[in-house]
Amino acid sequence: MAASELAAFWAAVAAYAAAFLAVVFGLVLRRRGAVRAGLGIGAAGLAAQGIALTCRGIGQVAPPFVTYYESVVFGTMLATGVALWLARSREWFRPALAVVLGVSLLLMGSAVFTAREFRPLGPALQSWWLVVHVVFALFAFGGMLVAAGAGVVAIRRRAAPAVRGRIDEVMYRAFALSFIFQLVMTASGAIWAHQAWGRYWGWDPIETASLLTLIVYALALHLRATHDWRGVRLGWLAIAGFLLTAYGIWGVPFVSPSVHLYTSPAYRAEAK
Amino acid sequence: MTGCLRILTAPGFVAGLIGALLGFAALGAWMPGDAGSAVFGTWAFRVTAVLLCVSIVANLWERLGGVTEMKVLGSWLLHFGIVLLAVAGTWHASKSTERQVELVEGQTATLGDTGVSVLLDRVDPDRREGRWRKGDAAEVTVIERGMRPRREVVAVNRPLNIGDHWLFLGLHGFAPIVGSGAAPGSAAAVVKLETTLLPRPYYWGEFQVPGSGARALGVFRPATSGHLVRDPSLEVVLRGVDGRRLGAGVARPGRPARVGGVEVALAGVRYWAAFRLTHEPGLRMVFASFWIAIAGAALTLLPRVLRGGV
Numbered sequence: 001m002a003a004s005e006l007a008a009f010w011a012a013v014a015a016y017a018a019a020f021l022a023v024v025f026g027l028v029l030r031r032r033g034a035v036r037a038g039l040g041i042g043a044a045g046l047a048a049q050g051i052a053l054t055c056r057g058i059g060q061v062a063p064p065f066v067t068y069y070e071s072v073v074f075g076t077m078l079a080t081g082v083a084l085w086l087a088r089s090r091e092w093f094r095p096a097l098a099v100v101l102g103v104s105l106l107l108m109g110s111a112v113f114t115a116r117e118f119r120p121l122g123p124a125l126q127s128w129w130l131v132v133h134v135v136f137a138l139f140a141f142g143g144m145l146v147a148a149g150a151g152v153v154a155i156r157r158r159a160a161p162a163v164r165g166r167i168d169e170v171m172y173r174a175f176a177l178s179f180i181f182q183l184v185m186t187a188s189g190a191i192w193a194h195q196a197w198g199r200y201w202g203w204d205p206i207e208t209a210s211l212l213t214l215i216v217y218a219l220a221l222h223l224r225a226t227h228d229w230r231g232v233r234l235g236w237l238a239i240a241g242f243l244l245t246a247y248g249i250w251g252v253p254f255v256s257p258s259v260h261l262y263t264s265p266a267y268r269a270e271a272k
Numbered sequence: 273m274t275g276c277l278r279i280l281t282a283p284g285f286v287a288g289l290i291g292a293l294l295g296f297a298a299l300g301a302w303m304p305g306d307a308g309s310a311v312f313g314t315w316a317f318r319v320t321a322v323l324l325c326v327s328i329v330a331n332l333w334e335r336l337g338g339v340t341e342m343k344v345l346g347s348w349l350l351h352f353g354i355v356l357l358a359v360a361g362t363w364h365a366s367k368s369t370e371r372q373v374e375l376v377e378g379q380t381a382t383l384g385d386t387g388v389s390v391l392l393d394r395v396d397p398d399r400r401e402g403r404w405r406k407g408d409a410a411e412v413t414v415i416e417r418g419m420r421p422r423r424e425v426v427a428v429n430r431p432l433n434i435g436d437h438w439l440f441l442g443l444h445g446f447a448p449i450v451g452s453g454a455a456p457g458s459a460a461a462v463v464k465l466e467t468t469l470l471p472r473p474y475y476w477g478e479f480q481v482p483g484s485g486a487r488a489l490g491v492f493r494p495a496t497s498g499h500l501v502r503d504p505s506l507e508v509v510l511r512g513v514d515g516r517r518l519g520a521g522v523a524r525p526g527r528p529a530r531v532g533g534v535e536v537a538l539a540g541v542r543y544w545a546a547f548r549l550t551h552e553p554g555l556r557m558v559f560a561s562f563w564i565a566i567a568g569a570a571l572t573l574l575p576r577v578l579r580g581g582v
Contacts, residue, residue, distance in 0.1 A: 090582070123408045123428040123444075169582050176573035183569055187562035195429045198370065198440040198548040200558060201361070203309040208301040215294060221573075226335075227283075256304050 002059045008052035009073070013108055015045025016080070020101040027095055035094055042084050042101060049077045060118040065134050066125065068250060072111040074135075075249070076104035078142030083149060086170070092163040093170070095156070096149030103145060107246075129192030133185055137210075137249055140181035144242040147174030151238030154231050168230045171238050175224070178241070179217040186210055197259070205256035209248035216241050280330035289324045296320065318362070325355045346571025353565025360557035370550040376447050376462050377542045380415075383549045387417035388434055395444050395543035410441050410545045426547070437551050444545035446475045446492050448506050450523070451537045452483040464544045465492055485513035486534045492541070504541045510534055 019042035026034030053073055057064040065074040083100035086093045121130075150170045153159060159167060189207070190200040201207060220237045223229040229237070252258055279285055300311040311317060328351050371384040375392040382389045391413040398407045409427040414434055426432045432439040445467045461482045465475035475492040491507040503524075510518040510531045521529030521536070528537035 086582075127429040129429075166582050173577045173582070176577050180566065180569045180573060183562075183566050187559075187566060190562065191559060192429075194555070195431060195440075198431070198438065198442075198550050200555070203300055203312050205301050205304075205308060208297055208308065212294065212297040212301060215290070215297065219290060252301065255302065256308065 002055055005052050005055035005059065008048045008055060009108075012045045012048035012052060012073075013105070013112075015041050015048055016101055016105050016108070019045060020098060020105060023094060023098045023101065027098060039084060039088060039097075042080065042097075046077060046081055046084060049073060049080075053077065056118075062118070062121060063131050063134070065138060066121065066130070067116075068114045069111040069116045071134065071138060071249065072107045075138040075141045076107055076145075078138060079145035080104050082142060082146050086146070090166070092153075092159060092166060093150070095153045096146070096167075096170075099149035099152045100145055103148070124196035127192060127196065129188055129195070132188040133192055136181045136185035136188065140178040140185060140213075141242075141245050141249055143174045143178035143181060144238070144245045147171045147178065147238040148242035150174065151235035151242075154235030155239075157232065164231060168234060171234050172221075172224055175217055175220045175238070175241065178245070179214070179221060182210065182214050182217060182245075186214060202259070204259050206248060206252045206258045206260045209244070209252050213241070213244045213248050216244055277330055277334065280327045281334050286324075286327055286331065289320060289327060292320045293324060321358055321362075325358045328355060343572050343575065346568045346573070349568025350565050350572055351568070353561045353563075353568055356561035356564065357558060360554045360561055364552060364554035364558055367554065368550060368552045370548055372442075372546065372548050374464060374544060374546045376464070376544045383437075383547075386437060386549065386551070388437065388549065389415040390439070390547060390549075391415065391421075392545060393423070395545050397444070397543075408441070408444065410444065410547075412439075412547075414439075434549075436553075437549055440548040440550070442546035442548055444543065446494060446501070447542045447544040448490065448492060448504070449539040449542065450479065450482065450488075450490070450506065451539055452481055452535050462542065462544070463490060465490065481510070481534055481536055484534050486518065486532075487511050488536060494541075501541045504538065506536070506538045508536050510536070 019038045022034050022038030022041060026032065026036075026038060053064045053070070056070065064070045079100055083093075083097045087097040147170070150167050154164070154167050154171065189210075193202070194200040216237070220229070220234065220241060223237070224234060253260065296311055296317050300308045302308070303311065332348065332351050369384075371386070373381045373383060373390070375381055375390070377392055377394055380389055380391040393411040393413055396409045396411065398409070407427050407430075409425050409430075412424055412426055412432075413421050414424050414432075415421045416434070424432050426439050426441045428441050431441075443466065445465050447462045447464050449462050451461070461479065463477055463479040465477040467475050475494065476490065478487060478489050480486070481488050487510070489509045489511075492504070493507075494504070495502045506523045506529075507520070508523060508529050508531070509520045512518050512532065512534075518532030518534060521531045523529040523536045523538040525538055525540065528535045
């Protein structure tokens with residue numbers, strides 16, 4: 001791990017921690033200046049995260065989103081970027097930004113304890129499909145983290161009636177985008193699995209979890225469209241969708257052995 | 273007919289099916305290995321999936337019939353893609369076959385009753401530095417019944433199409449030829465070693481020492497020059513018949529390792545590769561259904577996402 005990458009990563013962690021504290025402080029004590037400062041610091045953290053990933057990608061001459069550490073940094077960067085952009089001009093979204101920043105911090109903290117050194121990719125992983133498959137998986141994760149942030153705001157029921165519709169709209173759009181991303185991720189994964197392993201679907205635990213996630217997204221979209229699920233109920237679905245997405249990407253290998261070994265505990269034990 | 277449609281579109285019925293599907297998926301995800309996969313081969317799962325597909329079509333017919341808006345067209349496409357995927361996936365699962373074979377350079381194998389034989393001529397690992405996409409490949413001679421043998425290349429992530437079959441390159445690595453006694457090659461066996469993916473990869477495997485009851489753990493750290501292996505040596509840790517550790521040593525060509533009265537000779541090193549031959553009717557329809565579903569999802573969901581003004 002290069003010194004420049006390490007420095008940028010810790011700068012991002014420090015900036016997100018400061019931004020989180022500033023936003024929470026500003027929201028609780030109704031200090032708009034503190035929230036605005038939090039937005040600025042968060043943007044600086046986002047830039048530092050981008051630098052850390054770029055350094056890593058250049059250093060290892062491989063896409064920087066394969067290991068747990070890399071995918072956490074990339075996924076949280078996407079989510080934080082969208083949340084900061086939404087919160088910049090939409091005051092009602094700022095509590096959701098606090099949630100996104102807090103979750104990002106937790107995930108980045110967990111990534112610190114995993115193997116961060118680069119390891120050569122196995123032959124099957126040396127494919128452009130890796131880029132499509134993983135990037136879309138992390139896009140879906142980013143979308144669902146934003147939806148979950150909005151979901152927490154919806155569940156608190158403190159938003160003004162005029163704002164509630166906007167929160168619902170953010171959740172719905174995040175679900176819709178994540179559904180498309182998850183579909184592309186699944187399709188590209190199937191084509192790649194056929195090329196690399198000779199089968200497009202094998203009911204591997206991670207594949208099954210991704211299908212489960214897709215079903216939950218579809219369920220949320222249908223409930224919103226046909227049964228007018230909004231507010232608290234859609235909020236809970238957004239949180240469930242986010243947890244399931246994160247579990248599908250990172251959690252499954254802790255529970256079941258999987259052919260997607262690059263994120264599993266076995267991989268980390270061997271890498272150490 | 274109307275009664276059937278009413279049942280198929282009843283919210284409780286659809287919710288029950290989705291709940292059952294989620295239950296199967298959760299069970300499959302939680303149960304380890306083959307037990308998890310077996311859940312999806314049960315009749316209960318298949319019946320649930322078929323009922324859900326029929327219910328999707330019935331619901332669409334009732335809710336969307338006759339509307340030609342782009343959004344509605346997208347919804348039709350998305351659901352059609354999912355139903356097509358279910359049908360094509362079932363067809364593929366019931367009709368596809370696969371065979372696996374492991375070959376050492378110079379070996380030939382006939383792939384089941386396909387009438388296809390494959391001779392592994394050479395494994396060519398890509399050792400170019402500074403590239404994340406490598407092209408490990410195997411040169412093979414394909415011998416089909418009634419046809420002239422032909423040379424082909426099968427690479428990782430680049431399967432070879434043979435008629436209505438696909439040949440995939442799987443695991444591959446070094447295969448030391450080990451024997452017992454000072455005369456290399458006597459009662460020799462080819463040992464297929466697997467690789468690690470550490471920054472400095474090595475190859476390892478367990479094998480029985482030919483002509484002896486002892487078992488050995490072999491570790492091979494290759495120094496290569498192109499396809500050739502320079503100064504090969506095999507580190508071995510030997511265990512007796514009773515599993516007791518006898519000791520460790522290093523075997524080189526002409527210089528066997530002697531540990532606890534057992535000799536391990538290294539006669540040479542070749543490459544080995546695992547191949548998978550599949551026959552997959554319906555595969556193109558499966559992939560097409562994915563793209564139809566994605567196109568439908570984009571048509572029906574993206575306009576609202578991109579509308580702005582939240």
